[in-house]
Amino acid sequence: MYRKAPKPPIDEVVSWRQSLKKLQESKTGQLAFREFLRTEYSEENILFWLACEEYKTITTSNEIAIAAKRIYAEFVHVDAPRQINIDCGTRQEITNSMSQPTLSCFDKAQRLIYKLMKKDCYPRFLKSEIYQGLLEPSEAR
Known part of the structure; x- marks a missing residue:
């Protein structure tokens, strides 16, 4: 699960907004997206x-x-x-x-x-608590 991994650099997390492809090029991005899909029952x-x-x-x-x-x-x-x-x-x-x-x-x-x-899951992921939590400064965690 992605939460056990070290938090990725903020610039990497921000880069996931560019495209689903960019998100999937990151192992941490894949894990975060997978966790999000699990919450939506579409893993x-x-x-x-x-x-x-x-x-x-x-x-x-x-x-x-x-x-x-x-x-x-x-x-x-x-x-x-x-x-x-x-x-x-x-x-x-x-x-x-x-x-x-x-x-x-x-x-x-x-x-x-x-x-x-x-078209469906990725836009919701960008608005999700999972993604938004990764955008927060480390001290906030």
Whole structure:
């Protein structure tokens, strides 16, 4: 949880206002955003996005197949424990690709989730107590 980590420099926290991308480039930013999403019961969004980022770095076909099945089972399948909110067409495309998954099989869903976070969750995060608390001077904590 981000609260246990040292407070990031104020200029880093302020830089997160520039864009969701800037926020996600920071490990501390990711943790703070994840904590915020947890409070909104939508933590699966950032977890799926991060899983996809890691998935794209896999180099062997055997590892691709194993990781794809794990991501599918955790986030995409209709009964997934952390099911992401994507349209049924995108879900079906991913389901169809599971017999021979590629590094790009989650790209469309990842873009949809990123867009959802950017338009919906990110603006609320910037107004949240979690973010505002990180903007306060250290002495105030």
